[in-house]
Amino acid sequence: MQSFLNWLDARTDYRQLLAPIRNRVLPAGPRWAYSTASCLLWLFIIQLVTGLLLMLSYSPSTTTAWASVHFIEQSAAGHFLRGVHHFASHALIILCGVHVVRVLLARAFQAPRELLWVTGLLLFPLMLLWAISGNPLSGGLKGVSQIEVEGHIIGSTPWVGPIIQRILIGGEEVGHLTLTHLYFLHVGLLPLLVIGLLLFHIGQVYRHGLSVAELGGPHDDVSHWSAPNLTNLAAAHPLAMMPPRLKYFPHQTVRNMTVLTVVFGIVAAIAWQHGAPLDAPADPTLPHTPRPEWYFRSLFELRRYFTGDWEFVATIIIPAAVLGFFVLFPMLDRKCSPRVSAVLRVLVVLCGVGTWGGLTGMSYLRDWKDAEYIASSVEVDALSARARELADRSLLPPEGAITLLRDDPKTQGPLLFARHCASCHSHVDASGRGLVASEPSAPNLHGFGTAEWISGTLDPQRIASAHYFGKTKFAEGDMVSKVKELFDGIEEVEAVKMRDDLKLVAQALSTEAALPRAAAAGHDAQAPIVAGRELLSGRLSCTDCHRFHDKGELGSAPDLTGYGSREWLLGMIGNPQHERFYSGDRNDRMPAFAEDTEHPERNLLSRRELNLLVDWLRSDWYEPPMTSVPAKPRNPILAGN
Amino acid sequence: MRRRTLLKWVSGCLGALCASVVGIPGVSFVLQALRKSGSDVDRVRRVARLKDLPIGKPVAVPIVGAREDAWTVHPDEVLGRVWLVKRPSDAKDGAEPTAQVAAFSATCPHLGCAVQHDAKENRFLCPCHRAIFGLDGERVVAKKGSQKNPSPRAMDLLDCRLVTDKTTQEVWVEVTFQKFEQGLTKKVLKA
Numbered sequence: 001m002q003s004f005l006n007w008l009d010a011r012t013d014y015r016q017l018l019a020p021i022r023n024r025v026l027p028a029g030p031r032w033a034y035s036t037a038s039c040l041l042w043l044f045i046i047q048l049v050t051g052l053l054l055m056l057s058y059s060p061s062t063t064t065a066w067a068s069v070h071f072i073e074q075s076a077a078g079h080f081l082r083g084v085h086h087f088a089s090h091a092l093i094i095l096c097g098v099h100v101v102r103v104l105l106a107r108a109f110q111a112p113r114e115l116l117w118v119t120g121l122l123l124f125p126l127m128l129l130w131a132i133s134g135n136p137l138s139g140g141l142k143g144v145s146q147i148e149v150e151g152h153i154i155g156s157t158p159w160v161g162p163i164i165q166r167i168l169i170g171g172e173e174v175g176h177l178t179l180t181h182l183y184f185l186h187v188g189l190l191p192l193l194v195i196g197l198l199l200f201h202i203g204q205v206y207r208h209g210l211s212v213a214e215l216g217g218p219h220d221d222v223s224h225w226s227a228p229n230l231t232n233l234a235a236a237h238p239l240a241m242m243p244p245r246l247k248y249f250p251h252q253t254v255r256n257m258t259v260l261t262v263v264f265g266i267v268a269a270i271a272w273q274h275g276a277p278l279d280a281p282a283d284p285t286l287p288h289t290p291r292p293e294w295y296f297r298s299l300f301e302l303r304r305y306f307t308g309d310w311e312f313v314a315t316i317i318i319p320a321a322v323l324g325f326f327v328l329f330p331m332l333d334r335k336c337s338p339r340v341s342a343v344l345r346v347l348v349v350l351c352g353v354g355t356w357g358g359l360t361g362m363s364y365l366r367d368w369k370d371a372e373y374i375a376s377s378v379e380v381d382a383l384s385a386r387a388r389e390l391a392d393r394s395l396l397p398p399e400g401a402i403t404l405l406r407d408d409p410k411t412q413g414p415l416l417f418a419r420h421c422a423s424c425h426s427h428v429d430a431s432g433r434g435l436v437a438s439e440p441s442a443p444n445l446h447g448f449g450t451a452e453w454i455s456g457t458l459d460p461q462r463i464a465s466a467h468y469f470g471k472t473k474f475a476e477g478d479m480v481s482k483v484k485e486l487f488d489g490i491e492e493v494e495a496v497k498m499r500d501d502l503k504l505v506a507q508a509l510s511t512e513a514a515l516p517r518a519a520a521a522g523h524d525a526q527a528p529i530v531a532g533r534e535l536l537s538g539r540l541s542c543t544d545c546h547r548f549h550d551k552g553e554l555g556s557a558p559d560l561t562g563y564g565s566r567e568w569l570l571g572m573i574g575n576p577q578h579e580r581f582y583s584g585d586r587n588d589r590m591p592a593f594a595e596d597t598e599h600p601e602r603n604l605l606s607r608r609e610l611n612l613l614v615d616w617l618r619s620d621w622y623e624p625p626m627t628s629v630p631a632k633p634r635n636p637i638l639a640g641n
Numbered sequence: 642m643r644r645r646t647l648l649k650w651v652s653g654c655l656g657a658l659c660a661s662v663v664g665i666p667g668v669s670f671v672l673q674a675l676r677k678s679g680s681d682v683d684r685v686r687r688v689a690r691l692k693d694l695p696i697g698k699p700v701a702v703p704i705v706g707a708r709e710d711a712w713t714v715h716p717d718e719v720l721g722r723v724w725l726v727k728r729p730s731d732a733k734d735g736a737e738p739t740a741q742v743a744a745f746s747a748t749c750p751h752l753g754c755a756v757q758h759d760a761k762e763n764r765f766l767c768p769c770h771r772a773i774f775g776l777d778g779e780r781v782v783a784k785k786g787s788q789k790n791p792s793p794r795a796m797d798l799l800d801c802r803l804v805t806d807k808t809t810q811e812v813w814v815e816v817t818f819q820k821f822e823q824g825l826t827k828k829v830l831k832a
């Protein structure tokens with residue numbers, strides 16, 4: 001081995017090249033505090049490696065982004081790598097902040113280290129940009145709405161704002177080009193910029209060594225520092241010779257690696273436990289209230305105080321001024337005596353951290369108290385879980401993940417119902433949960449077509465209640481009086497018998513609906529159904545008014561053939577005035593939602609919407625098998641990014 | 642010395658020439674995003690029947706159409722939503738019936754979130770930064786406290802008229818769907 005290395009060195013001179021690293025000496029000895037720099041560098045390398053690996057399977061476009069990220073999530077390794085990439089980016093930002101504070105407190109920005117300070121300060125916003133350019137790449141609801149808002153923020157900057165916005169978004173609206181542009185930034189331009197600055201930054205560290213302050217030497221006299229190498233440094237500061245001159249490698253290195261192991265261990269553990277979030281595929285038709293990442297919460301809060309044309313003060317001027325202040329801080333500092341400088345620096349750190357923390361806290365507090373926001377993030381979490389559930393079921397169609405929730409009755413049903421039906425109908429379960437009509441004037445449709453729902457229409461008490469026909473003109477109609485008649489003047493024993501008969505009828509009728517849940521629950525035993533059918537057309541003479549298969553006539557009451565089935569509901573909602581349902585003036589205020597078959601665009605509901613609504617009313621949607629452990633409820637605020 | 646200067650100039654120019662061969666198309670490629678996107682035909686749409694609109698309670702209608710996105714076209718997409726507000730007709734006979742319905746773009750003039758209807762107060766509310774608008778689309782300042790209205794202007798009023806269908810004789814609301822720049826005090830049509 002050694003001889004090979006000698007051979008290599010003879011040809012490449014690599015020992016000479018590595019000498020600055022191998023022979024680097026820390027005059028004041030190794031310190032734990034120095035580790036922030038090295039830890040940042042290694043986290044950065046971890047980001048490069050995990051990012052490159054993720055690129056193997058990621059595809060940026062609105063049709064493929066979410067799908068490819070979900071594909072990555074399917075494998076344990078992909079899930080873990082993406083988790084590391086996600087959480088390490090947060091760790092990187094936190095460490096960046098810690099590093100800046102440490103350097104500031106150590107007064108390590110003094111001449112000749114100004115460029116070190118400036119490049120470091122520039123790296124910080126670049127890092128943030130890098131992080132936020134990555135968030136929307138998953139094509140998720142939160143990331144994409146964040147970039148929309150960020151685009152608008154850029155766009156509302158005077159002069160160049162709109163142009164930059166359009167280039168960033170790649171046109172008027174978020175689309176394929178937004179993702180390819182962000183991808184270009186995230187994996188191309190920003191890494192190049194950051195790597196360039198970083199190399200310069202590290203080069204400066206080697207050139208100038210540690211600062212006087214960090215060495216514990218005198219603060220006031222900077223004149224020695226014109227000579228940049230360590231020999232001079234030691235000569236200028238005999239004190240620095242006092243401790244044994246330990247080499248950086250491995251004495252500082254072991255501290256660095258320990259800190260890195262702890263930080264990376266935390267990142268890896270969280271990544272392993274939780275993985276990076278993947279929310280519902282972005283869809284502008286889904287309601288969502290975007291919030292920025294935690295590191296931008298303070299600006300988000302600040303923006304509340306600058307409205308209208310002044311908004312760019314909060315979004316551009318103040319952040320730029322803060323950055324400028326820090327860049328120029330060494331000049332201010334030079335004018336101060338060491339004692340004043342120390343007080344000043346502590347003050348700056350306290351004010352900075354205090355303001356940042358205060359604004360961030362206020363913003364979270366506001367959301368914490370905002371019931372509507374919490375409700376909306378709970379909803380988004382539910383949508384996200386549902387989207388993943390549907391995507392786990394099978395591979396995605398070529399149109400991409402957006403179809404998952406759009407074609408899902410469980411998701412679209414409540415939205416459609418709220419928009420089109422809930423002005424009259426409620427849809428609430430026995431405990432009162434669900435969609436409540438704004439002015440209930442029609443039956444509650446929860447469980448429509450089930451034996452339980454139908455038996456309500458056959459119960460003299462319930463049929464005239466507000467849950468059924470109580471608020472409609474049928475409250476005085478034939479059906480209500482007929483049901484009441486059934487129980488008129490009969491003895492208790494007979495009433496019990498009658499109730500049992502009606503139960504059979506309800507059961508028989510509900511099989512007409514062929515509800516998927518009912519069949520799954522085994523509610524389709526044959527004997528009672530046959531009995532119920534006989535009662536229906538026989539002794540109870542329902543077919544006097546209703547048609548039921550080959551008995552009875554249409555025209556005086558709704559058809560009971562296939563009652564509550566998909567086909568029956570499509571017809572009923574499409575056009576309730578059809579002779580199968582409530583022809584002529586028997587219809588009570590129910591609009592026809594899809595009567596015009598020639599001009600479907602004039603209907604209140606498109607064919608697709610109608611299908612979704614009907615499937616939802618019939619609870620006909622995909623549910624995953626009940627094997628998975630229910631997810632832990634997440635904190636909607638802290639997870640709301 | 643003169644020769645040296647000339648040689649420096651020549652190498653510089655040749656370098657600049659080569660750089661511009663990549664640079665010029667490079668810049669124009671980046672600026673492609675500034676070009677106007679595809680044709681926007683038929684912005685006028687029938688959105689609702691007049692008789693289906695309740696009085697004094699806003700109704701949101703989707704605007705459906707083809708949406709182009711770089712290399713794909715989505716034929717039936719919701720391009721945006723429009724809030725329709727039907728006012729009680731205080732007009733005497735013969736007055737312009739158009740005044741009866743107002744159409745507002747549901748895109749918040751602040752930063753473009755979807756403006757929602759606050760049923761409790763019967764007014765509009767943008768959930769993102771809580772801009773509040775009255776049923777006339779004007780900004781409303783929440784009574785309590787210092788909270789200002791984040792929206793720079795009122796909701797964007799869209800052109801809207803009533804037409805009678807030739808065959809069915811039903812009165813329809815027709816809306817000209819347009820988008821406006823967000824974040825400005827003035828209403829500027831999106832280029």
Ligand code: FES
Pocket residue numbers: 749750751752753754767768769770771772791792
């Ligand atoms: S986007 Fe509507 S208030 Fe900000």
